[in-house]
Amino acid sequence: MITMIDLLLIFRILVFPGFTFILFLSLFCEWIDRKIEARFQNRVGPMVAGPGGILQPLADFIKLLTKEDIEPRDAKKLVFRFAPLAAFSIMVFAMCFLPIDGASILSYGSAIAQSGFNGDLIIVLVFATIANFLLFLAGWASANPYGTISSARVLTQFLGYDIPLYLIALTPAFIAGSLSIGIIASFPYIILAPWAFVLFMITMQAELEKGPFDVPHSESELVGGLETEYTGAKLAFLHLTRNVQVIFGSALVVTLFLGGPSGPVFFGLDWLFYTLWFVLKLVIVVAISSYIANVFARLRIDQVLTGNWKILLPAALLSLMLTIALVTWVYHPFGIGV
Amino acid sequence: MLDADEKTGVTTITGLDLGTNIGVYYHIRTSKSFFTIKAEVPKENPRLKTLIDIHPGALFHELECADLMGAIFEGNELNGHFILSENWPNGVYPLRKDIDLSQVKLVPTPEHETNKSAEGREVKIIIGPQHPALLEPEKFSVTVDGETVTKVEPRIGYVHRGIEKSAESHTYLQDTYLVERVCGICNPCHAYTFVATVEKILKLEVPERARYLRVIALELNRLHSHLLVLGHAGLEIGYEAVFQYFWRDREPIMDLIELTSGNRVFGSLMTVGGIRRDINQEQIPKIKAVINDLQSKLPFYRKIYNDEPTLRLRMKDVGILSREDALKLSVVGPIARASGVDIDVRKDRPYEVYNDIPFKEIVYTDGDTWARMNVRMDEVEESLNILDYALNHLPAGPIRIEAPRTVPVGEAVCTIEAPRGELLYYVRSNGTDIPERVKIRTPTLANIPSFLKTAIGESIADVPSNFVSLDPCFSCTDR
Numbered sequence: 001m002i003t004m005i006d007l008l009l010i011f012r013i014l015v016f017p018g019f020t021f022i023l024f025l026s027l028f029c030e031w032i033d034r035k036i037e038a039r040f041q042n043r044v045g046p047m048v049a050g051p052g053g054i055l056q057p058l059a060d061f062i063k064l065l066t067k068e069d070i071e072p073r074d075a076k077k078l079v080f081r082f083a084p085l086a087a088f089s090i091m092v093f094a095m096c097f098l099p100i101d102g103a104s105i106l107s108y109g110s111a112i113a114q115s116g117f118n119g120d121l122i123i124v125l126v127f128a129t130i131a132n133f134l135l136f137l138a139g140w141a142s143a144n145p146y147g148t149i150s151s152a153r154v155l156t157q158f159l160g161y162d163i164p165l166y167l168i169a170l171t172p173a174f175i176a177g178s179l180s181i182g183i184i185a186s187f188p189y190i191i192l193a194p195w196a197f198v199l200f201m202i203t204m205q206a207e208l209e210k211g212p213f214d215v216p217h218s219e220s221e222l223v224g225g226l227e228t229e230y231t232g233a234k235l236a237f238l239h240l241t242r243n244v245q246v247i248f249g250s251a252l253v254v255t256l257f258l259g260g261p262s263g264p265v266f267f268g269l270d271w272l273f274y275t276l277w278f279v280l281k282l283v284i285v286v287a288i289s290s291y292i293a294n295v296f297a298r299l300r301i302d303q304v305l306t307g308n309w310k311i312l313l314p315a316a317l318l319s320l321m322l323t324i325a326l327v328t329w330v331y332h333p334f335g336i337g338v
Numbered sequence: 339m340l341d342a343d344e345k346t347g348v349t350t351i352t353g354l355d356l357g358t359n360i361g362v363y364y365h366i367r368t369s370k371s372f373f374t375i376k377a378e379v380p381k382e383n384p385r386l387k388t389l390i391d392i393h394p395g396a397l398f399h400e401l402e403c404a405d406l407m408g409a410i411f412e413g414n415e416l417n418g419h420f421i422l423s424e425n426w427p428n429g430v431y432p433l434r435k436d437i438d439l440s441q442v443k444l445v446p447t448p449e450h451e452t453n454k455s456a457e458g459r460e461v462k463i464i465i466g467p468q469h470p471a472l473l474e475p476e477k478f479s480v481t482v483d484g485e486t487v488t489k490v491e492p493r494i495g496y497v498h499r500g501i502e503k504s505a506e507s508h509t510y511l512q513d514t515y516l517v518e519r520v521c522g523i524c525n526p527c528h529a530y531t532f533v534a535t536v537e538k539i540l541k542l543e544v545p546e547r548a549r550y551l552r553v554i555a556l557e558l559n560r561l562h563s564h565l566l567v568l569g570h571a572g573l574e575i576g577y578e579a580v581f582q583y584f585w586r587d588r589e590p591i592m593d594l595i596e597l598t599s600g601n602r603v604f605g606s607l608m609t610v611g612g613i614r615r616d617i618n619q620e621q622i623p624k625i626k627a628v629i630n631d632l633q634s635k636l637p638f639y640r641k642i643y644n645d646e647p648t649l650r651l652r653m654k655d656v657g658i659l660s661r662e663d664a665l666k667l668s669v670v671g672p673i674a675r676a677s678g679v680d681i682d683v684r685k686d687r688p689y690e691v692y693n694d695i696p697f698k699e700i701v702y703t704d705g706d707t708w709a710r711m712n713v714r715m716d717e718v719e720e721s722l723n724i725l726d727y728a729l730n731h732l733p734a735g736p737i738r739i740e741a742p743r744t745v746p747v748g749e750a751v752c753t754i755e756a757p758r759g760e761l762l763y764y765v766r767s768n769g770t771d772i773p774e775r776v777k778i779r780t781p782t783l784a785n786i787p788s789f790l791k792t793a794i795g796e797s798i799a800d801v802p803s804n805f806v807s808l809d810p811c812f813s814c815t816d817r
Contacts, residue, residue: 041582145463149798211576212648215799223469297648298576300799301485 009106017100017275022092025279026243027057029250032283033290040294057243061236069232074143083138084230084237087131091244094127098251099185102261102274116182121173124181125166128207128248131241132158138238139226150225153216153301154209160308161206164316168203171196171323172256175331185260192331196319197257201288203312204249206304211293215301250285254278258285345369345681347668348389349753350779351399352764353407355435360384362409365751365762365779367668372687374751379409381434388413395668398783406433406502421495421816424448432503433775439503460488463798467496473570474812478805485797490790494783498816505776510536510745513773515606517763520778521814522603523566526559527756528778529608531763534689536610538750539767540741547735548612549690554728555598555607556690556754557721561632562591563757564714564721567809568643571711574802575652580642587635590628597621612738622729629722636719643708643715653708657792657804660705669788670781671759672717673808676702676709683755695727707800707807714809744771756781758809780814 012018031046031054038045046053071080096105103115132154139151172189173179190197206213217225224230227238254260263277299307346368354361359378366373379386388411389396400411401420408431419426425447430437460483467475475496481489501520505513518529530552537544544552565588572580592602598617599605607613617625642649659669664677674681682699684692700716702709745767753762759781768774785808793801 037578041579042586043582145461149461149463214576294579296577297572297580297646297652299648299651300797302797302799303651 012105013096018096018105019092021100022095022244022247023240024058025282026240026247027061028054029247029282029286030057030243032286033246036287036290037294040291061240064236064239065233067232067235069234070229072143072229075229076141076143079137079141080229081234083134083141084234084241087134087138088237088241088244090127090131090134091241091248094124094131095244095248095251097124097181098248098255099182099260100251100275100278101271104181116180116185118178118180120181121169121179121184124248124252125162125169128245128252129158129162131245132207135226135238135241138230142226142229144229146222146224146228147226150216150222150228154226156301157209157213157216157304157308158207160305161203161312164199164308164312165203165207167313167316167320168196168200169252169256171200171319174320174323174327177327177332181255181260185255186262188257188259188262190257192326193257193319193323196323197253199312199315199319200253200257201285201292203316204253205289205292206308206312208246208249208289210246210289212296212299213304214293214298215304246286246289247282250282250289251278253285254281343368343370344665345679347665348393348396348399349668349760349762349784350764350777351396351403352775352777353403353409353433354766354775355407355433357435360407360409360434362386362403362407363764364389365764367681367753367760369686372751372753384409386411390414393668394666395784395787397787399779402783405431407431408434419495421498423495423498432500465801472812476810476812476815480793480798480801482798485799487793487796487798487801490793492786492790494786494812495816497813501817502776502778505773507772509743509771510610510773511743511771513776514609517776517778518604518606518608520780520817521811523563523811524559524756524758524761524814525604526555526607527754527761528763529606530556531752531754531756531761532765532776533608533610534754535750535752535763535765536745536767537741538752539745539748539765540610542611542739542741544612545736545739546691546733547616548737550728550732551613551615551617551737552608553690553692553695554617554725555605555613557724557728558591558595558598560757561718561721561725562588562595563809564718565591567806568639568711568714568718571653571707571803571806574806575649577649580649584639587632590631594625594628597624609738609741611741612736614738616737617732622732625729626726629725633719633722636722640715640719643712650708652800652803653711653807654704654706656707656800657789657796657807658704658706659788659792661703663791664705664788667787667791668784669759670784671755671757672710672713673759673785673788675700676713677705678703681760683753683760687753689752689754691728694731695724697724697727707804710807744769745773758782758811758814759785778817780811780817782808782811782815786810786815 014020035045046056049055049059097120099115107115136151136155139147171193172184175189175192176184209216227235230238258281261274261278263273265273349365349367352363356378358381360381362377364375366375386409388400400414401416403409404411404416405420405422425444427443427445430442460481463480463482464477465480466472466477477493479491480487501516505516508516514529514533517532518525520528565584569581569584595605596602599607599615607615659677661678664674664679678701680699680701685699697720700713702713747767747769749766751764753760761781762779764777765773766775789805789808793804
């Protein structure tokens with residue numbers, strides 16, 4: 001028996017704020033990213049498809065879907081086909097845990113703080129790691145030296161940067177005293193831990209392989225990186241995975257540090273305003289990330305790794321210690337941020 | 339001589355067909371002079387001793403002479419082909435006069451090398467002939483151990499068009515436009531050097547105004563070439579904003595080239611006896627406006643190239659070429675000047691009116707990619723000053739004189755400072771309107787050996803930025 005509640009759940013998963021919404025949100029953020037990049041480079045960016053070129057990412061996606069699909073003879077076929085799709089699905093699934101319209105996709109109608117369960121923060125971080133690993137497999141299976149080297153870089157980079165990412169992601173969790181995304185998302189922790197926000201932005205930049213940490217995509221050395229051998233629909237899904245990764249990273253920043261969907265609600269339309277606030281904050285984070293990517297030259301892989309082990313990891317540990325000290329002696333005794 | 343003067347270097351080796359003998363002319367550069375040592379070997383047994391043990395910079399020039407003229411340099415034997423295509427038959431030397439090119443039978447092309455694992459943990463990465471980092475086709479097989487480069491093997495000649503051979507069957511007038519096609523970027527330099535060499539044989543005095551106009555054309559060319567590579571280097575290190583900005587500001591320079599020559603790329607300004615197009619009074623303010631605009635933007639660009647931290651991280655201490663190596667490999671142009679070797683043909687052996695124009699010779703001592711780019715950055719400013727000076731001091735008078743179509747028997751060498759370094763032309767005439775031999779030595783051919791040296795031991799990620807700092811031009815290299 002399909003009940004109303006089941007129908008609503010299906011609607012939430014497939015349409016809003018689930019799959020379809022995430023898809024268009026990621027394409028929208030790609031457009032913003034491209035526009036900002038273009039303005040930084042004294043260009044106009046996409047102009048033709050839709051007002052201000054807003055439909056260009058969608059047009060690119062559809063175009064790629066219609067292109068011929070070629071598989072290299074030596075590629076490991078199963079992994080080659082399966083990895084991009086799996087990475088995409090996992091990223092979308094991870095997005096489902098974030099309270100885009102005030103609640104995670106699986107829990108509806110509840111307040112922000114009750115929308116998650118204790119420990120879902122760890123789950124989404126693990127999903128992000130798995131998706132990266134699948135992207136590594138995608139490049140590795142394509143039997144191309146450029147793809148292989150690029151994959152090796154993806155692996156080295158995300159294994160290194162995952163440690164500081166987890167450590168810094170725990171900062172708001174410590175202050176909130178909970179590992180539930182819903183509880184963390186109900187307060188803007190950037191006020192209580194601004195240093196952690198800065199560190200998290202930098203780590204996210206590296207985790208998302210955006211400039212100046214975009215060594216796996218450095219086209220002057222590696223052609224297309226792990227995408228070199230991909231064509232057609234598979235390439236479209238690799239691109240889409242990257243887009244969803246980018247909005248996932250930015251959404252994580254929004255959730256952990258900027259109070260997620262919290263904000264003033266009018267006319268009782270809480271889902272609409274929550275979504276609006278969330279997307280607005282998301283766009284700001286994407287813009288900051290785009291800014292960082294554009295004002296620096298790309299680092300070298302060894303510089304990226306040195307930066308991780310020698311600078312970011314100690315900084316993350318220090319940040320964690322500072323947070324614990326503040327939480328124990330300042331925040332919690334005075335009831336701040338709980 | 340090498341011990342007495344550290345700047346002594348073999349600029350190039352010209353192979354000549356002298357009937358029964360092969361002439362091998364060594365063009366030698368010293369700090370004070372420039373001269374040619376002539377050697378002749380019989381065609382049946384064209385053996386010479388190699389120079390590479392005492393001067394490694396002769397390597398490519400000897401190989402080229404061996405490939406095209408069939409001279410054999412003992413100790414530096416050629417395996418396969420250096421510049422000719424793989425399907426060219428062995429033992430057929432195209433620059434010899436007794437070869438009938440219509441009778442040449444091509445051999446089957448050997449199978450192409452692909453990326454593969456070399457022995458053990460090393461991987462061989464083929465950069466080129468088609469690769470996003472290369473704008474022109476040339477192949478470099480880079481062997482890497484993890485991320486470290488252990489070996490670089492070049493294969494040039496993918497755009498060899500036989501221009502030297504072709505020049506031997508066209509008139510001097512046609513050749514002026516033919517040699518212009520050696521390179522898309524530095525085409526006025528090629529045309530100029532060719533006509534200057536011919537004028538040397540003819541002993542022509544070019545009018546003063548034409549000499550100034552030629553300098554203006556050459557400096558506009560240097561400007562656009564330097565701005566091009568400064569932007570392109572940004573692209574190679576993933577700094578696309580730099581790329582877009584430099585290329586935006588290169589565009590007005592291209593417009594000036596169009597304004598003064600009528601064409602954006604191939605101006606075809608140079609001609610034996612002068613220049614083909616005058617700059618009139620209305621054009622001068624337009625040129626000056628562009629110069630002033632660029633001059634006002636330069637401090638910002640210089641700040642980027644001097645101080646930007648990530649750019650420094652990627653360019654500082656990358657591809658260090660020591661002064662000793664720079665001298666030994668006889669590199670030229672900005673690459674030599676970045677390694678502390680103060681050679682600039684405009685200063686050392688001034689041509690046209692560079693004598694009268696005050697400008698600084700830019701020398702850096704770091705020898706790395708950063709220094710090479712900053713040499714160019716500073717030269718952009720010097721070029722703007724030269725242009726400004728030349729426009730202010732442009733004398734009145736004719737822009738060309740009548741030159742005879744036939745050239746008396748003789749030979750001449752001429753070198754100029756092209757944007758990428760010293761460019762050499764050797765022309766030998768035989769009394770007709772067709773040259774006997776035209777030899778072109780382009781700066782990139784002299785600079786590639788330095789890359790083979792500096793890339794070893796560095797990260798594969800540094801290969802593009804190191805390589806682009808040479809400002810390589812393969813269509814020049816291959817001719």
